[in-house]
Amino acid sequence: MSLALIAALPFLGALLPGLMIRAGRTACAMATGSATALALIGLLLHAPAVLRGEVVQARFDWMPGLGLNANFFLDGLGLLFAGLILGIGLLIILYARFYLAKTDPMGQFYTYLMLFQGAMVGIVLSDNILLLLIFWELTSLSSFLLIGYWKHLPEGRQGARMALAVTGTGGLAMIAGMLILGGIVGSYDLSVILTQKEAIQASDWYLPALILILLGAFTKSAQFPFHFWLPHAMAAPTPVSAYLHSATMVKAGLFLMARMWPVLAGTDAWFYIVATTGLVTMVMAAKIALFKDDLKALLAFSTVSHLGLITMLLGFGTAEAAAVAVFHIINHATFKAALFMSAGIIDHEAHTRDIKRLGGLRTLMPITFTIVTLAALSMAGIPPLNGFLSKEMMLEEATHTVWAGIPWLFAVLATIGAMFSVAYSFRLIGHVFLGPVRDDYPHKPHDPGFGLWAAPAALAVLVVLIGVAPMTMVGDLVTVVAGAVTGGDVTIKISHWHGLVPALWMSVAAVGAGLILFGAHLRLDALWLAAPRPEAKAIFDALVDGIAALSHGVTARLHDGALSRYFVIFTLGVLGAGWLAWSEGGHVPGLRNVLPIPGVALAGWLLLAVCSVLVAVLHRERLLALVVIGVVGLIVSVGFIYLSAPDLALTQISVEVVTIVLMLLALNFLPKTTPRESSTARRLRDIAVAGAAGLSTAALALALMMRDFAFPTISDYHLANSYSGGGGTNVVNVILVDFRGYDTFGEIIVLGIAGLLIFALAEALLRGAANKRLLEWVPELPKSGDRHPLMMVVAGRVALPITLMVGVYIFLRGHNEPGGGFIAGLIVAIALVTQFMASGFAWTQARQRVDYHAFIGFGVVIAAATGLGSWLAARPFLTSNFGYFRIPPFDKFELATAALFDLGVFLTVIGAVMLTLASLSRIAIRAGETVNTTAMDNDPSQPAPAKGGH
Amino acid sequence: MEFLVASAIGLMTASGIYLVLRLRAFPVILGLSLLTYAVNVFLFISGRLTVDAPPILAHDTPGYTDPLPQALVLTAIVISFGMTAVAVMMALGAFLEAGNDRIEMTDAEDGK
Known part of the structure; x- marks a missing residue:
């Protein structure tokens, strides 16, 4: 299956929920899931080739002039992420089917989810950074819709706004960074950029590009100090939290760092920015997680912490550390998504997620207990589960890392981070499931139906399988992915026992200290609550309010x-x-000859x-x-x-x-x-x-005027081809109806719209407050006693056929002599409006059986039909054709399709001009302008009326 | 000749801008019309000035003036009629609804 199709399938699937929701919720979920499943199958068909080390590609030119092409490629890294996105996506669709209440609009949910899924797949498959940026922004937008899905909840709306503001701002910074990168390399294709490490790192623009791209990655992956949006985004429904905020979207930042690793990593700037940010995030978020009572908040900060861990590993800049990062991405996705879904189950069944109101669920919800215990022990890093393996390898890497000459800093802080991780994981098991059964749950909890626990259970099985047999399960995958990240060959050896290495003792210390922390939680919690701490939301709100006030102030002044x-x-x-x-341009006087x-x-x-x-x-x-x-x-x-x-x-x-x-x-x-x-x-x-x-x-x-053309003019082309190509000698007219016919087509449409707009305005005026004013209208100036003088009426009426004739003549000769549709239309309009002036609007309207709207409509339709007609001859839109004919006794004459197009112009101009003038005249009638039934005020065949009789 | 055309454009622009800066709708519309003339002529002269060489193909003419700016300006003239008409209608509507033809919002109307 083509990669472009894999990326497009979720977007196509986004149309299904709206169609299927009337067939029931299960049908809707199955239809949605089938699109994801199809994409997943298509992806897996490529898996053998990718695991052999091949790179699958699909390329389409989109806007080559801008360097923007729909190029996709699939290597190990793309396979891993696309697999996670589609695989977990499928589980989430199943889970959401049973999670969402009957009152929730499920069709909307699935549509948003599929849009998000498509955007994510697009990011990980893009081979063009401009295309990648488009998908990147799409994830910000679709996640905004998903987080704010429960529109009635203010937390949901605020959380969605905050997430959009933070990730959107980061996305803007990243656009700038990517453009710089493309500028350095001279190509926007990733496969080209990734080969240009030396050129990029030697460039003066390396550091600005690095910082801007990292801003995008850090905001998306909730790294310190941008981590605060993620806990607030937890107001989203749990399937969203599990999908976006553990498995996929927050990993987009990690993906980007991994993708760019071959060209950006390896410098001091990369190490100090990325590894330090990751370390700070990991330790700080793990500490906060320990003191969160909301299950989802605990998991949110834990996620931030683990994202920090992976960021730190990527920041180390060594191939081994990058391989560990890849392995932990897989492990974290499995255990964290399982935990999020379980948190949703507990919320669903017990009607609360507050840890302080839970406890003793072990016997009430044994299945959920088993799933959570396995996943949480993995998160704590207890052998033999998969979390243990990657944590151990992380600690091993940390011991090799020296920070600003301090060899122990990373090792100690990483151990402390691991310690908090152990503590909150045990708290999750201990305070929710162990302990005595309570009698004050908001709702009597019990295990849910199979549909709801199937997805987390599947992930828990993976946690165990990867833990027990890592090399069999994911060894090849990690090797290929690590090879794709580092751009070289990496040998991976994942095992449970490395001997009595420092990492083992660090691990033991972390588990021991973590257990002590867990035991002392009650007292520590009191201390935590008593201590002052910055509230990120308040700071963010103050910042946003400040910026809004500033922009409002500037706007109000200007x-x-x-x-x-x-x-x-x-x-x-x-x-x-x-x-x-002028002052900087170096002005030189022009030397052209003057007339x-x-x-x-x-x-x-x-x-x-x-x-x-x-x-x-x-x-x-x-x-x-x-x-x-x-x-x-x-x-x-x-x-x-x-x-x-x-x-x-x-x-x-x-x-x-x-x-x-x-x-x-x-x-x-x-x-x-x-x-x-x-x-x-x-x-x-x-x-x-x-x-x-x-x-x-x-x-x-x-x-x-005093200079000659700075560039060769294209007018010579028009002069040379006007007769031979367009069949006319009036070059201006040929340009209008032929060379630039498309422009003219747009312009008559605009003119028609202007006429209709004026008509609509007049309609509105004749209905609203203006109508009252018009009905009470008292003319300022005395009216003429002879509004329709005999001489003018007679002259106007005699002139009418003559003027119309002139109009037709001007129209017909337009192709070869001055004239054409525009001018002829105006002349005919003048002929008609002369009748308004001479004999009165109402009198004229009563004798005129055409509708000005129809003129505009027919005009545009005729012009369009002429353009479409050239399709019948298999030529592009508005290609003209002409020929010379002879009907005796007339001389030879020309027939051109351009004349038909000009007819459209002619009719539209008449319609628009007349509709405008007629609209104004209608207002006059409403203001008490009398309607004359006879053509003249002083009809010579009738006795003269009394003076001032109007 | 070039100087005459340039100064005419300048005068129409200056007078147009002065009128656009007035406080009532009608002078603003007059100003817009003057600016329209100025802009159209400016576009036209980008083809440079030529006398007695209309862009009508013939056998016995030494040359032609630039036809392209003329085609552009021709539609611009017609479109500017549409624009003027809409502006006139809006001015008329505002006057009939509000009872005056001021163009600036007072603080009360601004909702302050």
Whole structure:
């Protein structure tokens, strides 16, 4: 089975629970489990090859330009972790089926679980670090959903948030570290990076990359000082705790350290950061675990402690220590997952996880007792169970390690850590199961059904089997995995008896001292409770509140609700950036030849300059300002003609007309003047900002025009291929409907949406508070007595067919001469809106049987259908085709699919423009604009009505 | 000629920004329109200025101006109509709902 499929199966499986939950909880669990089982089978099929030392690969190019490829590979390390994730995942699915209450939404749970599983499998199979980072972030997100699964519990929500904040932040740091690493090597493929040890460790960027990557690993694996999120994440349902927080997610950090071990390990920086962090975490968390009364909290801190142990071993940087780390990863996964599930069983049956309220469960729950005892003795490191083997080997490695010239430091502290481990393990057995049977359990406990204890029992069997026959059970696996971690050959010898070596005496001392600690627990507990200690959650909350207050403060100062303030800040920011670029860029004056200035151009410029300034000066008189800005638009159109852009001139002038009509319609309902509100100082400031911006823009424009193109232009391609490839001589139109047809397609959709948005806004206004205001509307200005003058009505009606004809003509010739769908659409819109103005909106609407929405819809559909049509000819979307035809007696003419596309543009433009103007007109009617039933106010064939009769 | 176009862009930008900094919706919309002209012309001149050489293929012309910026600006002009129309509609809606066309939030409206 392809590795990509193995990684994808859990994601596909995430769809099943939602479909199957209606068929019942068992069916749902079985469907979910089958996806995991299938992936596990696929993985195991590769196992023989991997155990022979081969590396299985699957490669797909995704975005090769970025170095991001969907490359997967499977070596020993990947096999171990993927096996753990899928194997324990299967047990968890079984366990959760019986653990979750009827009221819990099980489909959701399984979906989240499968998303998480897929992300984890993705991490361990990725051969591309960018792909790995994507999966890494996915585990943070999916674990957030899982921890917060019981949404009604505040602890669950807070724990989920804390876990996301801590692991998410670490993930961000890791992205930076990985990018640096990729930058050093020049490839983002792990299989390449892992061969570049010398280059990476010699680089100046080694230390920053190391620290950033370790931040990601430490936060994920709950290493000191980031360990605090893990106990709070225990608010999750127990299957989640067992899966994420003992077997898989927290081991992702370890996986990453093991994966990167060949290139990052072996330096002093690696040893002091990783080994020290691991040691501190191991001892500190083991001590805290001893004093936790909540079963899951005890197990959580114990997990942190064991993760520290493994981190320390990886930090030693020797191949032997790395091999021990691998072995302990396997052992810890077996006994800790079994313990978590058992804790869930106790909680499920006794309705409490408080150790102080338990005790004497040995006879009530014999099966659970057996499972917990085996697993806890292994955790304590009692022979012959598997935990003993790896602990013994860990102590052996610790004795060989010298820390800053102190040879005994690691040995002593590791023994102390082991001692606490013994003490809390015995406490788990002694205070929960031994002792007298009590009569005050919240619920009468007894062993659960087979479904619930099957999964932990299976793991307990593994604990014993690996313990008794380590080399038979996992010898080959550990050898292959250790070889994959270290990138070399490692010989592993796991045995129970090494002779009377120091590690043996350390082990004996740890067990002895641990038993004493366990015996003295009552008194120590009183001391512990009396002593002050930092509360991680309070510190974290204070930190988060502080950061939130800071960002709120900054936002409140910058964004205080004054739009003009943002705009000034923005303008000054852009000006500053421009100034920086200009002053550091080494400015050289441009040398391009300038065009001469004819008199007419100077006159136009004068008009434009004066009117631009006049708009600002006269803006309080709104109608006047509108007239003046119309002049600016006209001069811009004329300028386009002069500067060889006839299409732009036609577009600009027709847009100008509809814009001014639109603004006039709106102004009817807005105040006609703007009051003087800002102070003189404020106006001077605004003039200064605006002046500086204008001056810089002008300078930039001039500098641009005085230079030739910095890069070869692609326009020559368009000029050369417009006729031969696109069948048109108007290059601008051919670019719009052919070369860049996809852009145009997007743009007409945007335009259509804008039209619909305006329609929706008008609808909302006509229903809400604005409606009341409109119904009570009193016009500010006296109405004209002759709103629809005879001359205008007649002229408009005569002009209508002519204008429509011009529109069609402009449309048809667009491919070869200035024109096209955009311009033609605007012209037709103007023809129609002239009827609004001449004869009234209502009168016009009553005679027009088309719907503007339909124009937009048909326009977009026609354009899309034209694009799709090219698929029928097995060409890419929107490839155009054209041909020349002749029907006597006409001359030869051209038919192009691009014209059909342009028709879509044409219709959309008409629809959007007309829908906008019609929406505004509807508001006018609501405000009491009278509806004229006759075309003219003064119909010459009728007797004149009384004056002022509106 | 280049100087005339550049200064025209500058004047339209300056006037546009001054108007955008006013406190009422209508002058802000006028300012946006002026800025639109300035931006469109700026995009257009990135093809450099050419006289009497429209990008219409013919046999007897010495050369053509750059067609690409023209195509970009053509759609920009039409889209900016859509933008202006939406802004006008929102200004109108705000005025009809609130009874004034101020654009800045007062502290009371900000919920402080």
